[in-house]
Amino acid sequence: MIPYGDFLFFFIALGLLLPVILLGFFGKRNDILNTIVTFIMIMLIFKDPNKNLFNISILSYEMVSFILFVVFQIVLIKSYVKIVKTKNTSSIFYTVIFLSILPLAIVKIVQSSMFGFHSVQVNGLPIKSMIGFLGISYIMFKCIQILMEIRDKRIKEIKVFDVVRFLTFFPTISSGPIDRFKRFNKDETKGFTREKYLDLLQKAIHYIFMGFLYKYIIAYLINQKVILMINFDSASLFMKLIYMYAYSFYLFFDFAGYSLFAIAFSYIMGIETPPNFNQPFKSKNIKDFWNRWHMSLSFWFRDMVYMRFVFFVTKKKLIKDKLLISNIGFMLNFMIMGIWHGVEWFYIVYGLYHGVLFVAYGYYEQYRKKHPYKINAKVMDIIGIIITFHVVAFGFLIFSGKLF
Template identity: 50%
Template structure:
């Protein structure tokens, strides 16, 4: 059963959340019950596929041993080779899944949510290496890794932030506020995913008109798909965030009105924020720091552009190794580098002044660049 996909899932969810809500209104937090819920929902989600369940168990054992061994090693030494080996081993299952189409197998070690569990595991390894995490108990790691509201598609939380929320007690007043936010988010999720998203999909994307591949039909598909992608995924994220609030965890936001972005950098600070911030912190910044430290390239701008291309090509490959995803990553990298160049150029020449008119134009222009990117992403042009 895919989370948040059926009314049956929501019915089970409501029933199982009743003890949490009751105790929350009494000013008590059932932290251990939340851990129990994660276990229950794992059983529910993976009950229909024994193969995926076995892969999940194997994955949990794999990353648990990895985290335990690296944490013990890091207390004694800090060789870069061991660190990079552990990072590679943490993403190895995901690499196999992404490459599996070449071996005519789409289920090889794959299971629902493997990408987001991989992000969490890799993040913990990096923070152990940086000594941001000096000590980590396996129960805390697994609780963070398998947190049930976000297990299949995020948002991607950070361990220390999650742990702070998990151990924090809530007063009756605080929980009432959490409850109101959580319920509001869930209703937003229904509006986005099951009303607006459904209508866009049914009356635009599934119509014969968009399959004609004329200029007008491709343009209509581009706008419809971009809006559908937002409302479908933002709706799912709203469900995950809302349920998190109901159990006392402030899972970070994933979207912040991305279609009013004034430039492409602003867009990536608003779209799928937990993912884009993860890639920024653990890929882009690491590459820039490494190249700057090595001093093999003197130009900071060149280093930054190498970072952007590495970041977005990796992000594209994460979605899949199909041509449309790789082209999407390349397209985003070109946009980021082009805007950065223009931004630096404009500081000297002042050809684009900041006023109300240019602000509106910036939003309109950025919106169309974004939508064309999603058209590439959809595969509509290359399939």
């Protein structure tokens, strides 16, 4: 069952959450009840697709992969907590990070058409269908963040049950937003009142209706009436531009709809999952765009890749030029982000494209400081929004794979 993929998912999830909602009306929250709901939903999400709704096979390939992956990550996290107390060396840290990423790397390579594994079959089934599971990368992001905060000694103790609840939290398991462990636990432990829950519930209802508008009406119509009607390879330049604009808006409304659903169900369970989008097509420049688009992913890469690279290179004095360090950091950051989407050329080019945009904008900012424009600020903002939208839309066209 694909999360938020059909109305049946909503009926089942909301039905299971009725006791949670009733408790919330009395200003109470039961973590065990939340855990039971998550367990049932996980069972349905990763059930054997060949089985009927309640004819669940717990030994489906996705379920086995999910369980093994979570157990593996928890063992890594618990082991590293113990190691850090006595020996916190860089070599051990990088080994643990490598091991944490390794399962996802294997899945991406096997599922990629570049290496030819995607066509391999075992017992009549494609091997790419037998490994990995929906949302594996989002769980890995959470694990990496925990390991890095253990390294920084911001997290000193880990309870297995807390990690399990964080990693398996069903509203965000398939498409984010990517929450942070300490923030999530803070919601679990802080005071809970009837007034607070009613406010969250009101927002949740609003987000669910907005999500239906975004995903099931706007995104659906764009896909059916525009994208699927254009044969990109034989289309004229004008129609290719129409496709580029349509695909850009489709990506936003489809993914933003998913995010709104995830946030809404998180709120119903008393967890204030952070937002993922903030009117990205109003961005005035490329940096502003990545502060508005898929924010939880963007901020994760900023904190876990870019900032760590800059800190490491600066601390080791490997490069003296701060701007050069920053530029290399941006290229590395977005190249990894591109590879995360998939080990395909167009994803990698998409990542490098945004890295180049960041570098170019950095030089533009330096030039603007020395040569300020005398045009009205509002006019410059409008020009910036138009230019940013078009360079971002072209990036989405690269992302679509239609140019390659």
